[in-house]
Amino acid sequence: MPDPFSGFSSGRLVAEPIPGDNAAPVSVSELAGRLKRMVEGEFGHVRLRGEISGYKRAASGHVYLCLKDESAVIDGVIWRGAAAALPFQAQDGIEVVATGKLTTYPGRSKYQIVIDRMELAGEGALMALLEKLKAKLGAEGLFDPARKKPLPFLPRVIGVVTSPTGAVIRDILHRLEDRCPSHVIVWPVQVQGEGAAQQVAAAVRGFGAIEPGGPVPRPDLLIVARGGGSIEDLWAFNEEAVVRAVADCSIPVISAVGHETDTSLCDHAADLRAPTPTAAAELAVPVLADLRHTVQSHAMRTERCVRRYHQRGEERLAALVRVLPRRDALLGPQRQRVDDLAQRLGLGLERRLGQARRTLDRQSAVLRPAMLDRQLTRGRQHLASVGRLLESVNPDNLLKRGYVRVEGRGTGKTIDSAAAARAAGGLKLHFRDGVVDARVERAGGKPYPPDKLEQPSLL
Known part of the structure; x- marks a missing residue:
């Protein structure tokens, strides 16, 4: 076979058509x-x-x-x-x-x-991916037991994240109704397929964002639930978004994904794993009948304790009564002593009264004359002192020594100044041995008029 490229020359500068070559150059x-x-x-x-x-x-x-x-x-x-x-x-x-x-x-x-x-590429690859993600999240501490929150003993409001149309929600509601009727809020989500993980994560975070006291009551407990299925069916609950939402939730979470043998990363991140959704309802609330029975049992035990305490008190009191002496035997000596003291008191009062009377008689016999004499002596002394006082202030005593007491005629008032004597006109002169009338005159024998008084030249 001839070589199609044998006619090519490597030394040519310009491309030219080659004889027998029908392949035109392409871009x-x-x-x-x-x-x-x-x-x-x-x-x-x-x-x-x-x-x-x-x-x-x-x-x-x-x-x-x-x-x-x-x-x-x-x-x-x-x-x-x-x-x-x-x-x-x-x-x-x-x-x-x-x-x-x-x-x-x-x-x-x-x-x-x-x-x-x-x-x-098969469950082996899926499990490898699962283990790899589990190791990654576990290294961050999302599965640490110290992060687990205790479940409330009797939650008033329970939030459930699951499909609203499956048998799971019916089983949960029926079991809660049988055990302890509670207020349940269902957040409907898609539990498998495209977008399921995002919906579940958003529901968990949505429940955690509810404020207490708002129009929608804040749950005391969350249940994330799904029925059984293959690992592919449950894969949404192995997604990182769901695991992080459950681990970060401020409300205690029970994870109930699949059957008892199924385990998801959501189970590891939750505060408690339930083998089935029905078991999650049983773990969420106690049995109301058992609570009532427990309360009644405690009430009966308390009542029995009270009765037993009262009965033992009565028994101790009866025992003490039997040991104590009778009242008459206990109070007899005291009564006799009281009677003896009363008799002795009467005799003592009579004797004391007699002694007091005798003492009074003796004292009165001794004190009566002396008291009269002292009172008379005091009276005489007081009378004598009063007499001496009167004698000292008697104006007539001065007459014995040559003094004269002058009174206004007709008035009986003592005259103690020349002006008063001129005004009176007529005078009475009291001497030691009698009274002499006198008249005030001027020089030349003229009397002073009563209303024109002058300084007298003589009396």
Whole structure:
């Protein structure tokens, strides 16, 4: 077979048509377009199994990654809409099955798979992802027992996060009604499928954001519940958003996801795990009949204790009464002593009264004359002192010594000045041995008129 390239000369500068060559030159873009159409036409729908590597979410929301196995690597891209619909949080090291189409990227001369849907490659990959997420959240302390909050003994309001149409909510309500009727608030959510994890997380945070005393009562306890299913069905309760919402909730949370053998990360983050939703209702409230029986039992025990205490008191009192002496025997000596003292008191009073009378008689006999004599002596002395006082102030005593007491005639008043004598006109002169009348005159024998008094020249 002749070589088609044997006529080519490597030394030519300008491209010229070659005889026998009917392949006209094409542009790079044209070739890239042909390759793109060829690849997309041949591989318009493929499913690739491989391990995620280089996972990166751009600011636009698109996801870029690589899928690899032991000997090959292929680039992949997930556009924003498809990335938001992924049923799990993709990350490096997870084996997946990606469904999409192959295409080329002319800007870099590479081919890649545009992924429309991505699933975990079997339960082994799912469990690997679960263990990886569990280790990550456990390292942050979200499963630490010290974070667990005690459940209220008798919650008044219970919040339930579950599907409003499944058998789970009916079982919970029926069991609560049988055990202890409570006020239940249901926050309806989707419990599996796309968007379920976001709804459950939002419901838990919504209950925690209710303020006490508002129009909607704040729950005292939360129950996050779902019926049984496969690990894929329960995967929403393994999502990081749900786990963090449950761990951060300020209200105590009971997790009841799946059957008794099912375990989710939500169970580890909750304050208490219940094997089933019905068991969660049993753990949430006590049995009202048992409470009533307990209260009645305590009341009966209290009553019996009171009766027993009273009965023992009566027994002790009866025993003391039997030991104590009789009243007559106990009070007989005292009564006799009282009678004896009363008799002795009467005799003593009579004797004392007789002695007092005799003493009084003796004292009165001795004191009566002396007292009269003393009183008379005092009277005489007082009378004598009064007489001496009167004698000392008697004006007539002065007459014996040559003095005269002058009185106004007709008035009887003592005259003690010349002006009074002139005014009186007529006088009475009291001497030691009698009274003499006198008249006040001027020089020459003329009397003073009563209203014109002058200084007398003589009396």
